[in-house]
Amino acid sequence: MKMSGIKMKNILTEKLKSPERTFEYNKEKETLRITNTKTGKGITISLPGIIAGWEQKAEKAVEEVVYYVNEGLAVMGESHILEGNEKKILPVIRSTSFPNESKEGVPFLFDEHTAETRIYYALDLGKTYRLIDQELIQKEGWEIDRIKEIAGFNLRSLSTQLKEDRVAGNIFYFLNTNDGYDASRILNTAWLSRMKEQINGTMAAAVPHQDVLIIADIQNQTGYDVLAQMAMSFFANGHVPITALSFLYENGELEPIFILGRNRPAEEEKK
Template sequence: MKITTLMMKEKLEACLKGENRTFLFQPDKEQLVVTEQNKKITLQIPQIIHRFEEEGESALQNIVYYVNEGFRAENLVVDLKGHPEKIFPVIRAASFPKSSKQGEKFISTEHTAETAIYYVFDNQHAYRFITEKDINKANFQISDIKKIALHNICKLETTLKKDHVGKNDFYFMRANDGYDASRLLNAPFLEKLKQQFQGEMVLSIPHQDVLIIADIKDDSGYDVLAHMTMQFFAEGFVPITSLPFVYHHGKLEPIFIMAKNRPKE
């Protein structure tokens, strides 16, 4: 039986119910807004249904974790000067909010036309976006935060899972630590891979929890990558972009892949 929006709404409310927690269903947007102590998290029900159909109950368990840790992050104390090792970069869509719902401006830097880099303070189980207020308190500059964050991201493990389709190779980073897409910023890691590739190096960050790196050797590889990217983009809790990037001389160039054709830049 195909699960409906209302059925999933009821499932989510049952899984997420708790003290001081309320729910607001927005049928026109197919969203469920979860509120706890004046903090809100909005869930996109169609995306959750898609993941539920693919993963079953484990998808709901991931949602429960995502919501609980999201609320916990709101109470996280940010100590940039005392714990610089907890500063990391996260990649978000260019349309991602520039400030919190409380009006505090997030720290961010430019990345591509499709994406931007934000910075977070990590506490193992949750992270909180770093704001201008936070860096002023620590007497840091944005350049300091960027340098520290890039240093820390390069220390994370980069174990890849490989898949082979036709003549093309696809590598997947899925450590599920919240920084899979962020490893796109690990320049030495990308350069090392580039030297090993035989075809064109194309990367994709459809959502926060996956990085796809492809060694494209013929036109069919672009079609496969386009399909993968759209599928991951549709099911991600934190979507980033459905456009892949060609990697040239250390730079990323967004491309639009036409079915059965080479990409159009």
Template sequence: MKMTSLKMKQILEERLSDSNYTTRFNREQDTLRIERKNTRQGVTIKLPNIIGKFNERGEQAIDELVDHILESLKIMNQSYQLKGNEKNIFPVIRSTSFPTETKSAEKLVYKDHTAETRIFYALDLGKSYRLVDETMLENESWTLKQIDEIATFNLRSLENDYKLDRVADNDFYFFAKQDGYDASRILNDSLLEEIEGKCKGEVAIAVPHQDVLIIADIQNKTGYDILAQITMKFFTEGRIPITSLPFIYEEKKLTPIFILAKNKPEN
């Protein structure tokens, strides 16, 4: 039986049936909003994305989503300190369209990155994380520079395993550790320089969603088309999409590009 948005909505509502939560279905946007009744804080789920994962992985995809939702709702009702948790602070990449404040009007701490992306900061809580807001920063008398240095230092401590695929004489390095910070690895300058040193052609980088970083060694024109297709596919399937535009990496700088089919991209 084919899974539809309405069926997925019903499954999630049954799994999340609790007197503390309320759900709201947006038929036009094909989303399901789950909120805490007492605070109206919550999460919004894009149902087509979940259906895609369900078709690939079955009930396991729903189990993981429900765990993520419950954990997210749990942490929204608690306060956290940064001091004493310095080792658990990491940078996270988001699109420039990502909200800069919470539903409760708390302003999030962020830093500009590229024309397509911004850097936010997360306090890792194990199964989930809490984005750092200005109140949390002010409570510790920290500056943006301080938290950025702490988060960047912690990022460099993460393992950087990758899978290498060669397609039409182009090499593609996939970082997908599934630790919540795969896309964040685009901020690890030493990692980018290391991979650049392995490349024979032009280096392009993509962060289509939170859980993947793609570094491409483009050695012919076909490589650009392949990268564009891969990036768009990941972008549409990701739980937290970032950008469908890849970047050219040159002289330690990232430049967003739009790839025209069968042509070398123009900036």
């Protein structure tokens, strides 16, 4: 059965329905917003990414989204504080198209990162997290620099254990702990520098969605093509997509690159 945006909207609405929730479907943007009528807060989900996941994992993909929405709405009604929760403050990577403020119009705390990405800051709540906004900062009187410093320190304490795969003479390293901050590791500049030292070819990276970071040791043109295909595949299937583009890592800087895929014979690669 071919899945459409309308069909997926109907499936999710049925599974998530509650007397305390309203649903708003945007046909043009292919999004569904679920709002808790008691708190006035809600979650907007992009349907194309869910449909892509459904085509691969069927009902499991839908159940994952339902779980994510239920957990997210549950914590939105709670009161959150920074004081005493310093170890739970972390940076998160988002695309530049991600909103700069909450649905209620409260600006988020964020920094520019690359032409494709921004850095937001989050208070970890266990199964989900809350993005730190100006309202939370002002309520507790915290300095913004303090939040950023704590977030950076906590990020550097996260595991950077990698899985390795070799394709056509190129090496690909994957970081995928599913802790919600896999893509955030790309902000660990000291770790990136150490990775650079063990790269024999060109170092590239990708953060297609929040739960994966790819580091590539590119040895030939095929390596660029493979990285581009990986990034697009992950991007299409992630719950929180970031960017399908990859980055070159040179002189401590990340530069977005557009890779035009080509199918070249193996014999040509060896020349």
